[in-house]
Amino acid sequence: MSDVAIPYSVKPHPVTGIPNGKFAIWLFLASEVMLFGALFSSYILLRTGAPSWPHGADELNVPLATVNTMVLITSSITMVMAWASLKMGSLSKYRLYMAATLACSAGFLVIKYIEYSTKFHHGHYPSTSNFFGIYFTLTGLHGIHIIGGILVNAYLMIFTGMWKTDREHFENRVENAGLYWHFVDLVWIFLFPSLYLL
Amino acid sequence: MSVNANGHAETADAHAHGHADHGGAHHELPFWQKYIFSQDHKVIGIQYAVTALVFLFFGFTLMMLMRWQLAYPGRAMPFIGSLLTNGMPGGVMQPEFYNQLGAMHGTIMVFLGIVPLAVGGFGNYVMPLQIGAPDMAFPKLNMFSYWVFLPGGVVMLSSFLVEGGAAQSGWTSYPPLSDIATKGQTVWLLAMVLLITSSLLGSINFIVTIVQMRAKGLTMWRLPFFVWAQFVTSFLLLLAFPPLEAASVLQLMDRVAGTSFFLPSGLVISGEVLKVAGGGNPLLWQHLFWFLAHPEVYVLILPALGIVAEVLANNIRKPLWGYRLLVYATIFLGFMSFVVWAHHMFMTGMGTTMSTFFQTTTMIISIPSVIILTCFLISLYGANIRFTTPMLFAVAFLPMFAIGGLTGLPLGLTASDIYLHDTFYVIGHFHYVVAPGTIFAMFAGIYYWYPKATGRKMNDTLGRIHFWVSFVAINGVFMPMFFQGMAGLSRRLYDPTVYAHGRGVQPLNVVISWSVWLLALGQLPFIWNFFSSIRGGVKVSINPWDSTTLEWAAPSPPPHGNFLTDPVVYRDPYEYSVPGKATDFSPQFVEG
Amino acid sequence: MDSTHADPHGAASHDAHGPEEIAKHVRVYIMVFLSLAVLTGVTVGISYVHLGSHWMNIVVALVIASIKASLVAAYFMHLISEKKVIFWVLGLTALFFLFVIFIPMATIGETRHFSDPANSAAVVSAPHH
Numbered sequence: 079m080s081d082v083a084i085p086y087s088v089k090p091h092p093v094t095g096i097p098n099g100k101f102a103i104w105l106f107l108a109s110e111v112m113l114f115g116a117l118f119s120s121y122i123l124l125r126t127g128a129p130s131w132p133h134g135a136d137e138l139n140v141p142l143a144t145v146n147t148m149v150l151i152t153s154s155i156t157m158v159m160a161w162a163s164l165k166m167g168s169l170s171k172y173r174l175y176m177a178a179t180l181a182c183s184a185g186f187l188v189i190k191y192i193e194y195s196t197k198f199h200h201g202h203y204p205s206t207s208n209f210f211g212i213y214f215t216l217t218g219l220h221g222i223h224i225i226g227g228i229l230v231n232a233y234l235m236i237f238t239g240m241w242k243t244d245r246e247h248f249e250n251r252v253e254n255a256g257l258y259w260h261f262v263d264l265v266w267i268f269l270f271p272s273l274y275l276l
Numbered sequence: 277m278s279v280n281a282n283g284h285a286e287t288a289d290a291h292a293h294g295h296a297d298h299g300g301a302h303h304e305l306p307f308w309q310k311y312i313f314s315q316d317h318k319v320i321g322i323q324y325a326v327t328a329l330v331f332l333f334f335g336f337t338l339m340m341l342m343r344w345q346l347a348y349p350g351r352a353m354p355f356i357g358s359l360l361t362n363g364m365p366g367g368v369m370q371p372e373f374y375n376q377l378g379a380m381h382g383t384i385m386v387f388l389g390i391v392p393l394a395v396g397g398f399g400n401y402v403m404p405l406q407i408g409a410p411d412m413a414f415p416k417l418n419m420f421s422y423w424v425f426l427p428g429g430v431v432m433l434s435s436f437l438v439e440g441g442a443a444q445s446g447w448t449s450y451p452p453l454s455d456i457a458t459k460g461q462t463v464w465l466l467a468m469v470l471l472i473t474s475s476l477l478g479s480i481n482f483i484v485t486i487v488q489m490r491a492k493g494l495t496m497w498r499l500p501f502f503v504w505a506q507f508v509t510s511f512l513l514l515l516a517f518p519p520l521e522a523a524s525v526l527q528l529m530d531r532v533a534g535t536s537f538f539l540p541s542g543l544v545i546s547g548e549v550l551k552v553a554g555g556g557n558p559l560l561w562q563h564l565f566w567f568l569a570h571p572e573v574y575v576l577i578l579p580a581l582g583i584v585a586e587v588l589a590n591n592i593r594k595p596l597w598g599y600r601l602l603v604y605a606t607i608f609l610g611f612m613s614f615v616v617w618a619h620h621m622f623m624t625g626m627g628t629t630m631s632t633f634f635q636t637t638t639m640i641i642s643i644p645s646v647i648i649l650t651c652f653l654i655s656l657y658g659a660n661i662r663f664t665t666p667m668l669f670a671v672a673f674l675p676m677f678a679i680g681g682l683t684g685l686p687l688g689l690t691a692s693d694i695y696l697h698d699t700f701y702v703i704g705h706f707h708y709v710v711a712p713g714t715i716f717a718m719f720a721g722i723y724y725w726y727p728k729a730t731g732r733k734m735n736d737t738l739g740r741i742h743f744w745v746s747f748v749a750i751n752g753v754f755m756p757m758f759f760q761g762m763a764g765l766s767r768r769l770y771d772p773t774v775y776a777h778g779r780g781v782q783p784l785n786v787v788i789s790w791s792v793w794l795l796a797l798g799q800l801p802f803i804w805n806f807f808s809s810i811r812g813g814v815k816v817s818i819n820p821w822d823s824t825t826l827e828w829a830a831p832s833p834p835p836h837g838n839f840l841t842d843p844v845v846y847r848d849p850y851e852y853s854v855p856g857k858a859t860d861f862s863p864q865f866v867e868g
Numbered sequence: 869m870d871s872t873h874a875d876p877h878g879a880a881s882h883d884a885h886g887p888e889e890i891a892k893h894v895r896v897y898i899m900v901f902l903s904l905a906v907l908t909g910v911t912v913g914i915s916y917v918h919l920g921s922h923w924m925n926i927v928v929a930l931v932i933a934s935i936k937a938s939l940v941a942a943y944f945m946h947l948i949s950e951k952k953v954i955f956w957v958l959g960l961t962a963l964f965f966l967f968v969i970f971i972p973m974a975t976i977g978e979t980r981h982f983s984d985p986a987n988s989a990a991v992v993s994a995p996h997h
Contacts, residue, residue: 082316082410082411085410085415085488086489087413093485094952096951096954098488100484101484101487102413102417102955104481105483105957106480108515108957108960108961109515112516112943113521115519115582115968115969116519116968117525118517118969119519119969119972119973123560123972124560127557128555135916144908148908151904152904154901154940155898155944157944158944159894159897162897165581203527203534204535205534207538208555208556211533211537250950256944256945257945259939264940266938267933267936268937270908275912516964563975567967614964615967615971621975629974630974630975
């Protein structure tokens with residue numbers, strides 16, 4: 079559509095050593111660090127300011143969340159394997175690993191749904207206390223990030239035409255989607271102990 | 277606005293363009309792709325600029341209404357008052373409506389006016405040209421940024437129409453008042469989420485473009501100062517905005533899902549205890565808000581400093597004094613702006629240790645600001661100055677910005693802030709920075725780059741009328757506010773005459789209000805000039821100001837893809853009056 | 869970032885990710901995955917043990933989480949072999965991250981009473997909801 083060819087949109091820049099897309103995704107992740115940093119800061123501030131704060135394990139389902147952590151870690155390795163398969167030249171393996179990633183992400187959301195509905199069933203809502211407020215807000219926002227990742231990954235799994243026409247570009251896209259996905263995993267790695275275990 | 281009158285030139289140019297490792301036939305883009313959902317940074321820049329100017333004027337209009345109430349409290353407003361039946365029944369302004377106008381004036385001016393104009397408009401249009409790039413690194417993302425910004429703005433304005441009217445808790449939206457305010461506040465938060473998203477996407481695009489897409493020979497130390505300013509600004513947007521996004525999400529949860537992140541326990545409203553879980557901390561919002569909003573102040577001023585640097589260098593006809601010093605000062609300024617935010621919170625009882633910390637950082641951040649201003653002043657010394665219309669605005673910027681900056685010092689010191697906090701003195705202080713400061717720089721930029729965007733110059737006589745009326749009027753608006761503030765008059769007062777100390781300075785309110793209305797009249801020549809010059813302005817060459825930076829190597833208006841041949845940079849940005857040269861300017865793009 | 873000046877001396881053939889190289893990486897990925905799984909088990913297990921004080925539990929849990937996060941960032945996100953410009957950005961971000969976490973915390977010393985229910989004197993007189 080655009081007539082203008084943008085330099086370094088596929089090939090790495092000779093000085094920085096990275097293409098535009100990879101730089102952009104890291105900048106985006108930097109802003110995400112600040113987003114979740116501010117939310118963690120809020121959590122700390124509210125918790126240290128509160129006269130009492132429930133122990134996460136007493137209110138939330140730790141076994142279910144542990145399973146969910148494993149599911150998300152698994153999705154991270156399948157994501158990186160999908161990218162590695164592309165690099166090794168196998169589109170079919172890529173698709174397989176990508177499908178596994180999507181299955182894990184869907185599984186994560188299903189488990190999250192079970193957790194949420196149990197909480198609602200017991201009358202625990204965001205308005206119940208600041209503990210539940212923080213719990214629902216942080217996991218909810220994380221869940222939205224998961225959904226975003228699912229959309230991107232599903233698109234990359236289904237529409238692979240670019241692999242034949244512009245292979246390096248496609249590999250870059252998968253790598254960038256992977257960076258985002260690992261970051262979502264990374265956020266969960268901090269959310270899990272701070273909400274459930276402490 | 278005509279951006280690219282000559283479609284054939286565009287097609288020919290895209291072929292000639294050297295980066296071409298692409299195939300595909302060129303074709304004339306349909307109207308909606310060329311002007312509406314355009315991916316051309318210049319069209320997007322103009323979309324941003326025009327939208328932002330409209331929003332700026334709208335925000336100014338809100339203030340004109342408020343000034344009636346402040347000058348003549350409780351008196352019915354003739355003509356216009358009778359049109360606003362909801363907010364001003366019988367022409368008399370209601371307190372709630374006054375609060376809405378105040379909150380929306382601030383929000384619109386900052387988030388819908390100046391930032392989109394300075395970064396979205398000027399940054400988008402000028403920056404890729406100045407670095408010799410064919411476009412932004414991500415043209416589609418750039419288009420997307422605009423089309424997230426515009427709905428954000430529309431949603432923000434639409435909040436006037438919801439039940440209970442627009443947000444009325446000030447542009448700072450402090451809880452607990454904002455938590456329990458009418459529905460307009462929820463709309464405000466949703467609009468902010470859109471606007472923040474747009475800014476984030478834009479800043480990513482800017483940083484990647486500046487780092488990756490500079491023309492051959494254009495090292496970082498050869499960048500025009502405007503590009504440096506945009507570069508630092510983008511980092512501020514990228515890293516400071518997310519905490520406000522977090523805060524907006526938390527406040528949305530408070531308002532929509534009933535959480536009490538910002539609501540303390542036992543809050544009593546109109547004699548009744550609020551039925552929420554409680555345990556929240558209203559100061560949490562202030563921390564997150566100011567974590568953004570103080571860097572935001574520098575987002576407002578840095579692009580303005582960039583524009584002033586360009587216009588000054590061009591009109592003093594000699595190199596800008598202390599270019600590297602300017603760049604270092606700007607980077608330091610950007611960095612420090614992240615550790616000064618709580619000087620807005622001296623009155624919250626956060627403790628003397630932290631107050632002293634923030635007082636110290638605030639004093640430190642004034643140093644780079646003074647360095648920048650000093651570099652500009654030394655540049656003027658001994659110069660044979662050309663007083664073109666853009667130069668008038670740029671020169672006026674210097675003392676105005678100085679007044680704004682220096683009056684900030686008493687606010688940054690805890691002892692004097694106790695007295696001045698939340699008075700009209702504060703209003704005078706920051707308006708000197710952003711109104712005769714930033715907005716004057718924006719005007720300078722518009723007059724300066726208009727010939728690049730259209731191939732025609734704006735009318736000089738109208739420009740001079742615009743300048744002198746604006747200059748006199750705007751000082752009439754903001755100078756008296758310092759006296760009112762020192763007399764103790766609080767900001768955000770619906771009726772200042774309810775207090776004895778307010779009645780003493782009430783005549784100044786009449787002066788201010790009439791100055792505001794005069795200022796509005798002064799903008800009419802500009803508006804006429806801006807639109808009529810598109811077709812009626814004097815046609816000029818591609819480098820009418822005899823300038824040295826890369827944007828003047830492109831045709832006016834530049835075609836899609838910008839340059840006819842890939843520009844190569846041979847020298848520093850401001851080589852004016854180099855001894856032994858035939859002309860008094862040596863452009864970056866000319867060899868030898 | 870002054871090292872990022874643009875004088876293109878041809879597209880550098882930087883690609884360190886040849887197929888053989890990748891095959892070696894895969895083994896590392898699996899090791900990282902296993903470590904993450906073990907560490908998850910450890911952090912859950914240790915949370916049921918009282919380590920003297922609640923603070924000790926917090927510190928241990930956060931240290932384990934940081935190790936896990938570092939593994940993900942270093943190997944899955946290839947940060948271990950990343951370019952300088954990315955480190956500049958992330959270093960800056962890390963610094964501001966520390967500001968946003970610790971500075972608000974440092975100011976609550978004298979504002980804690982806001983969230984204390986014993987202190988229910990906060991009165992706002994505004995029109996009802």
